[in-house]
Each structure stands twice: as structure tokens, then as C-alpha cells.
Amino acid sequence: xxxxxxxxxxxxxxxxxxxxxxxxxxxxxxxxxxxxxxxxxxxxxxxxxxxxxxxxxxxxxxxxxxxxxxxxxxxxxxxxxxxxxxxxxxxxxxxxxxxxxxxxxxxxxxxxxxxxxxxxxxxxxxxxxxxxxxxxxxxxxxxxxxxxxxxxx
Amino acid sequence: xxxxxxxxxxxxxxxxxxxxxxxxxxxxxxxxxxxxxxxxxxxxxxxxxxxxxxxxxxxxxxxxxxxxxxxxxxxxxxxxxxxxxxxxxxxxxxxxxxxxxxxxxxxxxxxxxxxxxxxxxxxxxxxxxxxxxxxxxxxxxxxxxxxxxxxxxxxxxxxxxxxxxxxxxxxxxxxxxxxxxxxxxxxxxxxxxxxxxxxxxxxxxxxxxxxxxxxxxxxxxxxxxxxxxxxxxxxxxxxxxxxxxxxxxxxxxxxxxxxxxxxxxxxxxxx
Ligand SMILES: Cc1cc2nc3c(=O)[nH]c(=O)nc-3n(C[C@H](O)[C@H](O)[C@H](O)COP(=O)(O)OP(=O)(O)OC[C@H]3O[C@@H](n4cnc5c(N)ncnc54)[C@H](O)[C@@H]3O)c2cc1C
Ligand code: FES
Ligand code: FES
Numbered sequence: 157x158x159x160x161x162x163x164x165x166x167x168x169x170x171x172x173x174x175x176x177x178x179x180x181x182x183x184x185x186x187x188x189x190x191x192x193x194x195x196x197x198x199x200x201x202x203x204x205x206x207x208x209x210x211x212x213x214x215x216x217x218x219x220x221x222x223x224x225x226x227x228x229x230x231x232x233x234x235x236x237x238x239x240x241x242x243x244x245x246x247x248x249x250x251x252x253x254x255x256x257x258x259x260x261x262x263x264x265x266x267x268x269x270x271x272x273x274x275x276x277x278x279x280x281x282x283x284x285x286x287x288x289x290x291x292x293x294x295x296x297x298x299x300x301x302x303x304x305x306x307x308x309x
Numbered sequence: 310x311x312x313x314x315x316x317x318x319x320x321x322x323x324x325x326x327x328x329x330x331x332x333x334x335x336x337x338x339x340x341x342x343x344x345x346x347x348x349x350x351x352x353x354x355x356x357x358x359x360x361x362x363x364x365x366x367x368x369x370x371x372x373x374x375x376x377x378x379x380x381x382x383x384x385x386x387x388x389x390x391x392x393x394x395x396x397x398x399x400x401x402x403x404x405x406x407x408x409x410x411x412x413x414x415x416x417x418x419x420x421x422x423x424x425x426x427x428x429x430x431x432x433x434x435x436x437x438x439x440x441x442x443x444x445x446x447x448x449x450x451x452x453x454x455x456x457x458x459x460x461x462x463x464x465x466x467x468x469x470x471x472x473x474x475x476x477x478x479x480x481x482x483x484x485x486x487x488x489x490x491x492x493x494x495x496x497x498x499x500x501x502x503x504x505x506x507x508x509x510x511x512x513x514x515x516x517x518x519x520x521x522x523x524x525x526x527x528x529x530x531x532x533x534x535x536x537x538x539x540x541x542x543x544x545x546x547x548x549x550x551x552x553x554x555x556x557x558x559x560x561x562x563x564x565x566x567x568x569x570x571x572x573x574x575x576x577x578x579x580x
Contacts, residue, residue, distance in 0.1 A: 158317060175317035175359070178350075199347045200492070202413065211387075211416040217346050218417065221317045222339075222361060268412065286493060287411025 160224040164189070165233025173220045180204045182220035183230060191231040191260045195289065202288030205261040205268075206230045212268035214287070231260035234267070243267050243305040252301035254292035262288050266302045275306055312349035319361045323447055323470060326362050330468040333358040338470065340383060341418035343410070344426045368421065368472060373398050376478045382421025382471040390415060399440065400577070401482040401500070405432050408486050410493055421471040424456070427463050429549070430494035430514035432486065438511035438519055439500035440476040447472055460517040479504050483573040485566040489514075489553055497559055499566040501525075501574060503533065510567060515559045516547045525567050533575070535568040 161170045164187060171186055183189045183206070192215055195203030204216040207229040234241040243266050246252065253259040262285070269276060269284040276284070281299050290298060318333075320326040330336050337356035339345050340363050348354040362368065368383030371394050378398045380389060389395055390407035409415055409423075409432050423433040424444065437444065437453045444451045447470045456464050465471070479502040486498035495514030499522075502509050510525040528541045543563045548556035 174314070176312045176314055178311075181311075197350060199343065199414075202411070205413055208416075212413045213416050214413045216350075217413075218342055219317065219346070219359075221319075222342070222363075224319075265412065284412055287413050 158221045158224070160221055162223050162225070163227040165230060175219065175221050177220045178216055179218050179220045179223055180215035183215060189230050189232050193257055193260055195257065200287070200289070202261040202265060203258055205264040205288065207264060207268060212265050231264060234263070241267070242308040243270065243302070246301040246305035246308060247298070250297050250301040250304055252293065252298045258288060258290040262290065262298055266305065270302070270306055276302070278303070313352060313355040315356050316358045317361065318358055319364060321365065323365055323367060323472065326360055326365065326470060327447060327468060329358070329360050333360070336360050338362050340422035341385065343414050343418040344422060344428065362470065363419070371395060377475045378478060379473050379475045380420055381473050383419050386415035386418045387412070389420065398478055399476060399482060401484045402436055402440070402476060405436050405484045405500070408432060408488070420474060424474065425463060425465060425471055427457055427461050427518065428494070429460050429517050429519070430489065430496060432495055432498055432513065434519035435495070435498050435500040435511040435513040436476065436484065437474060438521055439482065439502040439509045440479060441504060441509060442474050442476045444471055445473045445475065446470055457519050462518070477504065481574040481577060483570040483577070485570040485573065487562050487566055491553070496554060497563050497566060499563060499570050501529070501567060501570040503574065508533065512563055515563050516549065522563070522567070529571065533571065535571045538564055538568050
């Protein structure tokens with residue numbers, strides 16, 4: 157067991173965790189932030205993407221103890237003053253989701269990509285979504301939403 | 310799935326990391342965790358101690374030194390891909406780093422972890438071989454030609470830590486990768502580099518371990534043109550066959566990727 161202190165969505169949490177606790181399990185089971193999903197066992201699907209110190213990472217592929225002292229942003233921390241983040245609003249507006257399972261990871265990846273590329277074209281968005289699987293939408297509306305958000309951000 | 314239990318240790322220095330390894334019973338180092346943690350979740354690896362070397366500052370740097378580009382083992386793929394220093398010295402290396410996995414993997418995964426792991430389809434090993442690099446550890450220097458010894462096997466001894474890789478600046482170089490449609494690993498990837506002392510061609514994702522393709526090297530040494538390879542046969546005997554590609558198809562792809570790499574390097578200023 158280790159004692160860790162992490163900032164999640166602006167709030168500091170100090171907790172006792174088993175060393176083998178994955179960050180995603182810490183977020184979901186300890187903090188009850190269940191917006192971050194688990195879609196695979198192989199680090200491939202991206203449903204678990206959160207930001208670690210401002211960068212998109214797969215929270216199923218690191219241990220909570222590794223984030224000790226770090227700052228984490230999850231899908232729950234995106235909206236401001238009851239208003240959706242522009243990327244969330246664009247997903248809603250452009251039907252960038254159907255079942256919604258992949259959506260938290262997609263949006264966290266999209267926010268990260270827009271921070272690095274202000275005006276991404278379709279090819280770049282497709283490349284950047286390499287690690288996020290969607291089994292419903294066929295990606296088309298996800299791409300439209302991200303492009304619309306890039307104009308809105 | 311949960312990995313088996315282990316004790317997590319976070320040393321502040323290389324020396325401390327080595328001491329922790331020596332006093333542990335069955336330790337593994339973890340850097341980016343992008344290969345080791347998936348393996349632990351599948352219980353293909355169950356170390357009793359996990360020594361996290363990713364916070365050791367001395368392992369993270371990018372430094373140009375004459376005709377060498379030294380990159381710290383702890384440098385993340387995303388930082389290599391975005392580095393102006395790398396882009397200026399060996400653009401093909403920046404390109405390669407940007408083709409690894411996906412953005413989230415590149416934010417965590419490291420150069421040292423990739424070459425220590427030596428996955429038969431990993432990208433960096435091809436660059437290390439073709440760029441005639443020297444791998445430095447906490448104990449010694451290992452030339453690229455002696456580093457990769459087999460499938461997931463390297464010259465590293467137990468407890469040895471890769472600290473940096475010094476890549477030799479080529480006159481020109483290019484990396485071409487045919488990504489596996491599911492995993493995005495190389496299937497295959499070919500790195501061609503023209504150095505003052507000759508051409509080096511490294512192939513990953515075809516056989517059980519990265520290797521130098523001598524038949525391609527000698528053909529290209531005579532005439533550095535994509536057409537030179539038209540008549541060269543890439544032998545498929547040692548190649549992997551799996552549900553994604555037969556050995557023969559991989560052999561075909563090695564030639565096509567090599568030709569594309571040559572085309573690309575001829576059209577670029579250098580590297
Ligand atoms: C979805 C996905 C897609 C991927 N796609 C690709 C791809 O297209 N191409 C590709 O090349 N790779 C790919 N990878 C692998 C990725 O590049 C890994 O980051 C890399 O192989 C391992 O680096 P790491 O820092 O994460 O190492 P870790 O997982 O932390 O460690 C791997 C091994 O190296 C050892 N090790 C780590 N650092 C050192 C060191 N400095 N000295 C000695 N031993 C050390 C560890 O003990 C362990 O045995 C992918 C991974 C994932 C999850
Ligand atoms: S749950 Fe993390 S990548 Fe699938
Ligand atoms: S909306 Fe269902 S998986 Fe993407």
C-alpha cells in the first residue's frame with residue numbers, strides 16, 4: 157500500500173491505494189468518477205483517456221501511485237459554471253456519439269489534440285484518433301464535431 | 310484485469326535505482342509502462358518490485374554533439390517527435406517517433422523502454438541499427454550491431470539501465486512503415502540511412518528480431534535509386550507468418566517500404 161496525493165479536476169485527494177491499483181480504477185472505484193470508461197484489457201481502445209499534467213494518457217496503462225504529486229483532468233472536470241466545454245457542445249451538436257461509451261475518451265483526446273493543433277484537417281484528426289475506438293458512429297460525426305470545435309475554441 | 314501484487318519503488322537517482330534492483334527479489338524497471346503494464350495486466354509479467362525510473366531527471370534530454378544526437382533513455386516518444394533539435398539533425402527519427410502507436414502512448418512511452426523491450430515489430434530498434442547508434446547504460450557502451458540479440462532479447466544484463474542512445478547523423482535517411490491495421494506496430498518498417506562510410510538498412514516487423522538487410526545494403530551501395538531494388542529478392546524464409554500477413558507478403562512489403570524510403574530520402578535535403 158502507498159499513500160498518494162493527486163489533484164483531480166482541481167481538487168486535492170489524499171488516499172491509500174494498493175500499488176497495483178490502476179489509475180482508472182482509482183478514479184472510478186475510489187473517487188467514483190465513472191465518466192472515465194474501461195473498454196479493453198489491451199491498452200488499445202482509448203475509452204480511459206484522461207489528462208495527466210495536461211497531456212492525454214491511457215489511465216488503464218499506469219498505476220495510481222505513479223500519479224502521486226500529479227494533476228489529473230477527467231471528463232467530469234471539463235465543463236465550467238454548468239456550461240459544456242466547446243468540444244462537448246460540438247459532440248452534442250454534430251451527433252458525435254451514439255451509445256456514448258467511447259465519448260469521454262474521444263473528448264479528452266480531442267481536447268488534447270486541439271491544444272497541440274489549432275486548426276487540424278481531417279487527415280490529422282484521423283491520425284490523432286488512432287488510439288480511440290468507436291464501435292457505433294463510423295467516426296464521421298466525431299471528426300465533424302472536432303473540426304467544429306476547433307473553430308469554436 | 311488486475312496485475313499481481315508488487316511493491317512500487319520510485320528512486321530519485323540512477324545509483325539508487327541500481328541499488329534497489331540489487332536488493333530486490335524479482336524486480337523490473339518501469340519507464341513509460343506502455344509495454345510492461347499491459348503485460349502485467351495479462352499476467353505475462355509479475356515482478357515482485359516495480360522500480361519506476363521515469364522520474365529520474367538525468368534520463369531525459371536531447372543533445373546534439375557534433376555528428377551525434379544523444380537522446381536520454383527516459384525521453385518520451387512525443388518529445389522526440391516534437392523536438393526541433395531532432396527535426397534539425399535527423400528528421401527521419403522525429404518522423405519515426407511520431408508514428409509510434411497513438412498520442413496517449415507517445416505521451417508515456419520512452420526510447421529506453423522501447424529498445425530494452427525489443428518487440429520484433431517496434432519502430433525505434435530500426436533507427437538504432439540504421440543510424441549506427443551507441444547505446445549507453447549505467448555500466449558500459451554497446452554498439453547497435455551487438456545490442457539486439459533476439460525476440461524480446463537484448464545484450465542488457467539483469468539490472469542494467471539504458472541511459473542514452475547516441476545516434477550518428479546520416480547524410481540522408483528515411484523511415485517507411487506499413488502499420489499493422491490493428492496494433493499500428495510496424496508490419497514491416499524499413500529505415501534506410503546513407504552515412505559517410507556506407508548505406509545501412511534496418512528492417513523491423515518482418516522477422517523475430519530487427520536486422521540489417523545486407524542484400525538491400527549492397528544493392529543500394531552500388532546505386533542509391535529505388536529501381537535498384539526491383540531485381541533484388543528479399544528472402545521470406547525467416548519471416549513471420551500470422552493472421553495479418555504471410556511471410557511472402559512481408560517480404561514484398563519490405564522491398565516496397567525500402568523503395569519508398571529511398572525515394573523519400575532522395576527528395577529530401579538530408580536525413
Ligand atoms: C496501444 C499501443 C500501441 C503501440 N504501438 C507501438 C508502435 O506502433 N510502435 C512501437 O515501436 N511501439 C508501440 N507501442 C509500444 C510503446 O512504444 C512502448 O512505449 C515501448 O515499447 C516501451 O517503452 P516504455 O517506456 O513504455 O517501457 P516500459 O513498458 O516501462 O518497459 C518495457 C521494458 O523495458 C524495460 N526498461 C524500460 N526502460 C528501461 C531502461 N531505461 N533501461 C533498461 N530497461 C528498461 C522495462 O523493465 C520493461 O522490461 C505501443 C504500445 C501500446 C500500448
Ligand atoms: S481501457 Fe484503456 S485503452 Fe482500453
Ligand atoms: S458512440 Fe458507441 S462506441 Fe462510440
